[in-house]
Amino acid sequence: MNKTVISSDRLNERYVKIKHKSGLTMLLCPKPQFSSAYALFGAEIGSIDTTFKTGQDKDFVTVPAGIAHYLEHKLFESEDGDAFERYAKTGASANAFTSFDKTAYLFSCADNFKESIEILLDFVTHPYFTEETVRKEQGIIGQEIKMYDDNPDWRVLFNLLGALYVNNPVRVDIAGTVESIAEIDADLLYRCYNTFYNLNNMVLVVAGNFEIDTVLEVADRILKPAQDVSIEAKVPDEPRTVNQPRVEMKLPVAMPMFNIGFKEITGSKRENAMNQVLDEILIEILAGEASPLYRRMYDSALINSTFGSEVFAGRDYIATLFSGESRDPDKVYDEICTEIERVQREGIDPAAFDRCRKAIYGRYIRMLNNVEGVASALMQSHFCEFNVYELIDLIADCTLNQLTKRLNDNFSREHSAISIIHPAE
């Protein structure tokens, strides 16, 4: 067992990183001043992982879209009941989620931590699927997909991703399609499971009121050492250019909705994580509430308070998105592009840089206010091959030159697209 204490002088915070003998990495952050604990057990498999092999496999396998999310649903089942029933006895509140590039199983509790962490480690490491139980899930997930189809926020986003990306699987709904999930069977689920749920590639994060020794005692008992295998996920061959500059759709909404995206140059996991925080500062400067652009558009009623921006980044993709409602989305698009070009020409205002760097720094610090935020930040940065304190130092220490370079190299009208939902008559 290899144990390291990771600490931040800046924040006066610390956590323990342990490489357990089973191969599992644990990030443990006891915070006795809280009364609850929050645990996340994560695997680096998301909806984009559709073509992969282990070092031991001869050939790549391509699996149906949505399989990571399907696997998440099915893991909760075992031969004798489901994990939610077991959690009901400990009183923990449990859940799971699948994103584009990872899957996580989680619980929070105020009592019976030991019993709950035992359930978590046990059910995630004991898959049980039969053709029949797999088939049963199709109706449930099929409905989930159709319900998202009714959500205009979801549609306007995926229409944009389909416009920005030619091949990258981020363009497909995380849950897949009704057609793709019909192809999922127990064999494919086991193939995914055996590739991505190897303890050497997973992480267990716990934050809050708990004892490190409790976690180790349960892990020693439940986790069997796993052979360390390498995973090769096929990186999609994605051009710099967008798939199409514009996509429109009609839905029963009251006012036109838009998503505008700037496709950026993707790098390693670490580079994308670093560039994500730099871009977050940059878009706060360009289009944050206090920016001249925002105030001009807001005061002329071109945008309303639904306007927002975010950096959409993960393994093998990074883009910056602006979203909202407008009577004239094309005018918003033009205003944003024009402002980007102006700042590229005239340079970033140093006072705005200073203000926005502080705002983003505050946002990251705020995430660490509660146990859920601490655990999520630890997992997120681990999968990006960072530690969370490095990311926060990066924000504190970033320079105007770094942002200028991001702005000049990555933001252009040419590599952008707009998605609009018009009100149906």
Place this chain on the structure above:
Amino acid sequence: MNKTVISSDRLNERYVKIKHKSGLTMLLCPKPQFSSAYALFGAEIGSIDTTFKTGQDKDFVTVPAGIAHYLEHKLFESEDGDAFERYAKTGASANAFTSFDKTAYLFSCADNFKESIEILLDFVTHPYFTEETVRKEQGIIGQEIKMYDDNPDWRVLFNLLGALYVNNPVRVDIAGTVESIAEIDADLLYRCYNTFYNLNNMVLVVAGNFEIDTVLEVADRILKPAQDVSIEAKVPDEPRTVNQPRVEMKLPVAMPMFNIGFKEITGSKRENAMNQVLDEILIEILAGEASPLYRRMYDSALINSTFGSEVFAGRDYIATLFSGESRDPDKVYDEICTEIERVQREGIDPAAFDRCRKAIYGRYIRMLNNVEGVASALMQSHFCEFNVYELIDLIADCTLNQLTKRLNDNFSREHSAISIIHPAE
């Protein structure tokens, strides 16, 4: 069966209101352009309903804090399993919530609507509690309460409500306390159930892709006619004055957090609902993103983007809350009070009134973009003895004089309080 079509010329929308022979009111809003449906089955019992009787009871009963929420948890159970297991077979996504003044059971689905609505109507109308099943829930709800205690957003709010209110039960956590829930037993749950879950006082709302006849067919089969009884809930005798003007606490947060509240004069359900939308326009004028106050505080870094405001209103309570983070919460408090006094003196800017009325109108219209929003708005307004279109007309037609009167009669430093969470050293 009494059937009325309620429609809005302004919105070109309609729904059907049915008084079913069982006594249940149904608000049914078919929207075939969606592929999913969303159903809400609501009872007018919330955490504030702690002292009540029916017309048939001799004496008022006072029940422990948190019983409405406890009842919500227990209703999911029946003699042969729980409702979630039944929903798992239809593939619907089900949930429930308890607020200060109501409880609702809900599901959304894209297929098997008939089977899912049958489960909903069946389990809510068939309570099953034994002393043993009731006792089992204490650990689960006790943990839920303790987990909320770790949440600084929750603490800063309830500290404020405790400062604003002397007797009104809104000052107590919706889930109660670990001590209060220890007093809950099966008899008390049945007493609550038999009082508040009478079909004559409940509402079923469905919006989205479904057939009205399906709902009626299932309701005819499952719902037994209920005797129409009156409910008397004891209105808490609440003074106009606040309990204490200031409450402070230390928690592990990065920056001081605040909630500032203005206690207003409560009226009937209909009056409070009407005043809520008027106040929403008013606080958008006073402290919305485009207001001079907001921009002054934001530009001087006194507030950050976490700043927000809301009207906290329901049966027998109405207050306006401002929340956020600040290095100097007292200065924010003073700035807000000073701005209120300035506008009381100088009058509301007509241009700001016009802009903010449109912004709030847009916010309400936006809620109707999706089936969840439509159903929630229908239920919410039904319990306020409004129909949702009247509320929207109210916003469209409101006048500057109405707002001026609200501002002058209800907003004063004297009837306000501040709650602050300081960072623990």
